[in-house]
Structure formats: structure tokens, C-alpha cells
Amino acid sequence: MIGTGLFISDNAFDAGYLDIIDDYLKQEAKSVASISTNQRLYLSDYDIEIASLNENLPFNVTPAYDSNGKPNFIDASGCLVAGIYSGMENEVYHSLDAISSSKVKKYAKSPAHYKRAYVDKIDRKRISKQTERTFDAGTYAHELVLEPEGFYNRYFKLLNQVDYPNTLNSLDDLRDKCKEHGLPVSGTKAVLIERLITADPAIEIFEEMQKQHIIANAGQSAVDKAYEVIAASSSRTNLIDTLKHDEVKPLLLKTAIDPVVWDDAHRACETMRNHDFANAILQDGFAELSVIAECPETGMMLKVRFDWLTRDGIPADVKTTRSANPTMASYQFADLGYDLQAYMYTYVGRLAGIPCPENVFPFVTCEYIEADICEVLELSDEDWEIAGRNFHKHIKNLKQSIDTDQWSGYTSNSSSILYLPKRGRA
Template sequence: MSLQLLPPHSWTPGNPKPGIYLEVPERHYHQTGDLSVNADSGISSSMAKKTDQEGTLSQYLLDSGTKTRSLDLGSALHLAVSQPKVFEKRVRLRDVQGAKQSNDYKRALIEFYEQSIPGIPRPECLNPKAPVPKLDKEGNPKLDKEGNPLFEKPEEPKVADLSAHIEALETAADSRGMIFLAPSEWSKLQAMMQSVKTYPGDGIRRLLRGGMAESSIVATCPETGLKLKCRPDFLEVRRGLIVDLKTSANPYPGEFGREVSKWGYHFSAAWYAYVCKLAGIKINQFAFLVIGNEAPHDVALYTMDKATQYDGEIRVRYALDQIAHYYANPKTVHKGINPVGFQEVSAPWWSLTNETKAVFGQE
């Protein structure tokens, strides 16, 4: 069954209908209803992954639909790599100087935001007040030596009012998909993008050719009845290709392989492939574009071996079974690691002293 390609305005936050959507804002994609009641908002890879990692459906999974503002640098990097034209429209350098706790900095930040995000009214309490003349004891205006009137020092706006307006502006920016980077973040982003641009050959350009960036896919699992969703960084339907952009402290094969296991990247790959399959899209290849997040920001392209892919598929099936079991038996939600009593734990064998190993080595 092939799902319909739907416009972004038809996405219903908290209860999207099955389909393939383009240009759905990230905050709308992550917006959920009460997952402890039903899965109408869709189970995502990151939510299901917690079930796999913890071995049970935890309260964390049910709460994980609430999405805070994304890490700005990571979001900006995704746009720069896969949607450069969108990057130019949405990402700005927030070059505001000063001590962040000072009123001068807050006022400068407000001025910067108001220029970048038009249409947000400034609260009356922050508008300049009419100057108040100084008066003498008889109520007459005080004058300086040249005969000019003297005025009282303008009242400083309250810190709480400044902070509240900054928060309102940042919320408005977030709702419009805008991202503001500090100078240090901007410089780092430029360095990372330079590494991508200078990657040998045209492998990255060919990899990201002709597909859809940040598409949102919703489908219903026929076996469990659960509504599932995924949001591939890059999807090319004709080639059956998904590209997942990752940053890594060490982008070389051995260390990144460990990160695949640690962070469940193979789980995500299997999840994306399964949701795409339900949407009528066959995934033939899942590739990683990895960028080092520290200088010199080395770049690598990876795929996974068959054993790793298979392990991801098994884990997805296990997670789906666990989640389906919860919705069939909602009172079984796990709220403790070992609520029935004490459980014995052990320090890693390698961390023990030689004397301890000698005593307990035969047990």
C-alpha cells in the first residue's frame, strides 16, 4: 500500500493521519497527545528506542513526547547539509555582545530579535517612557546652568519583563522554524560545512541528489494497530535510500561502530525502514553521513553490515511488542527497576583487585 503525499498544512499536531508529509515544522512533528492513553500522535523511533534500551515500557517513554527546543547547532547543521536554501532563510548569527545577565545585553538581544522576527508587539512596560522633569520644592522645573530643563533618570525596565519578552520572541522564532546561533556556534558550523564541501570526490553531492529532506511519514502497523512515524534526514524514494546525518566526537569506523550500538542508530535505521515499508517505500540502503564535531571535523560515509542491520530489526520488533502489550494492558506500565525487592549487583570483573580475583575467582 502506498500512502498519499500530503501538504504540510494537513498535518494535525497530536493526531496526524497516515501519509507522507513535506515541510512539517519539527515542533509539530514532535507534538504529542497523552501517550499514556493512546498512540494517536504516533510512536517515533526515539520513543520506541527507550523501550528497547530499558527492556520495558517506562514512564519516561510516555513522557518523552514533550519536545523542548532542539539543539540549535545540530538543527542548523541538518539544514545546511540537506536544505541549503532553507538554511539561508531560517538560520541567523546572533551577534549580540555583553554580559548575558545585564539589562544592556537583554535590551540589545530584544532589538536583534525584533528586527529578525517582525510582527511581535513589544509590551507597554518596555516602551520608552516620556521624560519626567525634575521639580524643586515649589513644584517648578529645575534648570541647568544654560537654562535647559533637567529630567529624572529614566526608570529601568524590570528584569522579569525583559526576560519574559525575550522568551516570547524566542518562542515565536521557534514556531517559525528560525534558529539563532551564537558566534562560537556559527564559526563551528562554518568549519563543519567546509569539511563537507571539501570531502574528496562528489560522493556527498551524489548521495543527497534528488530526494526529500526532513519528510514526515506516518503509517499504521497492521500487526499491532499502532500508529508509527519517522522523519528521515534525507529520503530518496526512487533509489530506496535514507541518509542519516550524525555528528561524532570520533568519526572513524571503530568508534562510530560503538556509537551505533550505544545510541541505537541501527534501531533507528530499522524503524525508518519499517515505517517506510508500511508507507509503500522500499528502503534498499541506509547510509550515515558522519561529521566530526571537533576540529578538524573529519567526514565519513558509512553503511551497516548485515548482522548490525538484523539486530536493529529484531530490537524494533521487540519494542513494538512491548508497546502493543502496554496499550492492551495499560496498568502494566513499569514504574520501578525492581519493585519486588533487593537485587544483587556486581562491579565489573576487570575493575577488581588481583587479591579479590584470587579469592573469588573460583566461585
């Protein structure tokens, strides 16, 4: 420790204090010289970042990585470190070896469902193009609402053909134009486009406009690599789909977004921000905070990732949905275990030191496909109580299943008594 300090105010200072000051500085010079060189006597940018992050907070947030890029959430032995972390990538969070609300919800369905998903890891999902679009719109709306900074540096909107009705697009359009210019009409679409552009560069062809738009936003290198992948492929594919190829993605300057998905996401974001209560909830806080805590009942590590957490500890979840109708949502929430999610998030938050209030976890929901509606939905106190009982039951049973490698179905190897519905019975 460096000395004891010397304080003289401006009002009390005069020339008589100069000898005292000289003696003090000599004493402190010796103290500084004796300090070990590995002690830090300054504040780094990283120190200032942490101090700024935690200013006036009732809980402590730690950057996920230190100033050298080393994870703060893993100790020297490779074990998870309990804490509240900012800046953790989504894929890193999902890879953490801890129990998430998704795992608890799957176990609540049945231990056998948990085994299939997280022990056997068998994935039988097939995603249609329409479903993929819906998922994408929800993801981008989520990002626009919670983490809008840099969105337009990361993504760009593809051109929509309906906005360019006078451009050539179909194979018949291209053939007719070739015939009009006295050019051969045989060949693939790509051949016809190249033939027409060579003959008249001023001809407006939608596919060529889209290509130039992609080059301007995604970069020439990415487009060149995409065409290499297309040429080497045995299946029929196009430029836009190939932008998602593993060899192309690292070269993208920006990621392309389908124009319908882009408009849906922006409309959903606007709908939520125009809802006074929803917008008030999503102010003055943190997006995507990752929290790790040890379960006091089982010793297992638990993890949650808050969509939004206000600076005074109130959590919220943002969901895009087919319907935000509260009556329909009650069935959906029960089926998807959102009550368990809400309880677990606030429970783990409190374990980590966040003052999450009891029975408070607003869901900001938004529908955008057939109407633009935002609703803020909250669970009743009765459902909070049921969710709490179920969570603690499931977490203890899950620990037992993991320890014994026993994964029952809906019942524990016994028969079930059925009570048939009364309708249709004599």
C-alpha cells in the first residue's frame, strides 16, 4: 500500500507547508520504488469498461471475455464460473454445459423426450421454406428491437421483383426480347441474359439487377465464390440460395435478407415500439445477458439468457408469434412451457444476485403475418405457483435421471387408468 496520503486544501495552503510536502514526497518515492512490478497502478480500458457497465446497478455484470479475449465464464480447470455475462455469443451460450430452460421444458414433456433431444441427439426436423421465412422474420425483428446497433452494417435487403414490374424476368420474357433483337432464342436463362446484355447493356433484366445489387452489398469475392460453388454442384441452385453455403458465408460483407422477411421484421419492430407499455418495458437495460448459477438443490449448473433485463432487474421476453390473441396464447404458453421458462429465468437470476421481482416476467408478443398487433402478456399468480412447484420437481428428477441413466416415458413403468371423454358415449 502506498503511504497514507496527504491532503491540503487550497484555503489552508501557504508557503509554510512546502517543507512538509517535500518530506512527504521523498517518503512516497521510497514506497513506490519498493512495490512489486506486477502490481497495477493504473486503470486500463477494460477496467473502465467494467466500471461503466456496472454504474448504479444493483447487480454485477462481467464481460464474457477479458481484455486478452479469454473467457471469464470458464476457470482454469475448464469448469463454468457462476456470474452475469455480457457480450457472450449466442452459439457459445448454447454450447455451455449447463441446464437451460429448454432442457427443463423438454424433460417436463417426458424423460424420454429429453433423452431423444439431449442424450441421443437425434434430429428429425424438416423446415419448409415458409416456416424458415417465419423463423427468420422473428429472429431479425428480435434483433431490431433489442440490438439494433449495426443492423444495417450486417444485413441488406434483396430486391423484390414486384417492385420492378417492367423488368424482364421469366424465360418467355427473355426469349421474346431475344427474338425482338434478332438473337437466338435457345439456351438456358443465364445464356439468354448474357446474350441480351451483350447486345444491349441498357436492357433491364431483374436477375441481372439482383446480381449487381448483391455484388454491391455482399461483395464481389463472395459472389465469385458462389458461382464457383454453383458450377461444381450437381443440383440446380441459384445465387441467392448459394450465399448461405459454408464456403461463401465467410466472404460476405453483408448477409442478404429476403425482401418479404425484411419487411415483416421491420413492421414487427415498429408494432412493438408503437405499443406504449411494451416500449416502456424495453427501455434502459441490457439485451441478451447470459447468466450462470449453481442449483442449490442438485448442484447442477443452470443457465439462462435474458432477452431483456432492465437495470433494476426486471426481465422481459420478446416473441413474434402467429397470433398474439391472449386467449389463444394461454394454450400456446401451456403447451410450450413458457411458465416454466419464466419461473426458471427469475429463479436463476436471483441466484446470481439479480433482484428479479417475484411473479414478474412480461412477454412482449407480436403478430405480423395477417395483422400487426402487439400484446404484453403476464402469467397469473396461480400459474406462477404451479410453475414453481413443477420446476423444482423436474430439476430434482432430471438430476436423478442423469445420475442413473434412466429415462421413463409418460409414466414410470406402470399402467395408467384412463377416463374417457363423455362425448359420444351412451
